Amino acid sequence: MSTQPAAYADDDDDIDPRRIRSRNRLLDAAAALLTTGGIEAVTIDAVTKASKVARTTLYRHFASSSQLLAATFERLLPHVTTPTPDEGSLRQRLIEILSRQAALFADAPIQVTTLAWVALGPTDPAADGTADEDSPAGSLRSRVVEQYRKPFDEILSSDQAREELDEFDLELAECQLVGPLVFARMTGLCTISRDQCVRIVDDFLAAHSRTRTEA
Incomplete structure (x- = not known):
């Protein structure tokens, strides 16, 4: 460059x-x-x-x-706001958000290219070696994080999630949920359907159910 x-x-x-x-x-x-x-x-x-x-x-x-x-x-990058559903069970809310994110990947291929470039491209560090959020690269990175992470932050940090799930690492949990969407799209293996989103969420909930850990 x-x-x-x-x-x-x-x-x-x-x-x-x-x-x-x-x-x-x-x-x-x-x-x-x-x-x-x-x-x-x-x-x-x-x-x-x-x-x-x-x-x-x-x-x-x-x-x-x-x-x-x-x-x-x-x-x-499409200016898409993914609202967090205000009602429904934890399972329903996670399925809805994950399905919307999957549709976003399917409908806007530039999203995949953007994610790849943000992950592998330069970060334009500031003079002191820290990432500069005011730079174009920093602004783009913040935008991507906001678009993909915020809805899951709100759901997984809710009282509802704390009541139903065991102790978990928030960032790792988000990777477990969104990771399959990114991997499938970037490798071209498949386009994740709503039914597959249901399976991803069910597997996540089964692994982190408070009932399971207390049994």
Whole structure:
């Protein structure tokens, strides 16, 4: 990935119409390249040529091609809010959320590419070595975590879950539930159906039932 020593776009980018237009042109071009040619097609040269925006202007918005890719993924990622069901048993709520997440994977292939890039791609660390949540990559990572994790956090941290389940690691539990969806989609083995979501949830509940551990 190409890198240019430059800061993220400054605050003036939010109010200068010319900078807003140039940033949008860059992201439009990058999105078109990503959609038609994949990650490898999104290069600095290709984006500046397609957008007709100068390289120096690009680097005023994005310090590297990795930051450009992160911002492009975030633009393409569907803005889907998965509401947490307010009623029903713990089992019903988990099945509903997991089924919605499975449908999201099936209907929006860019989700899979985004997850793979976030997992394997650069994190644009800050100068002190910590992840910078204000960078495009940090923003994308936060968005992905929010979209996939928050609904499960709310259910598995509820009083209902504490009453029915044994002591468990929250992050590991979420991996046990969502992991099969990600693995199946990224490997192309299958698309997880609602019936399979039911089996995943039932297996999880059977393994963590408080009744089982107290028996």
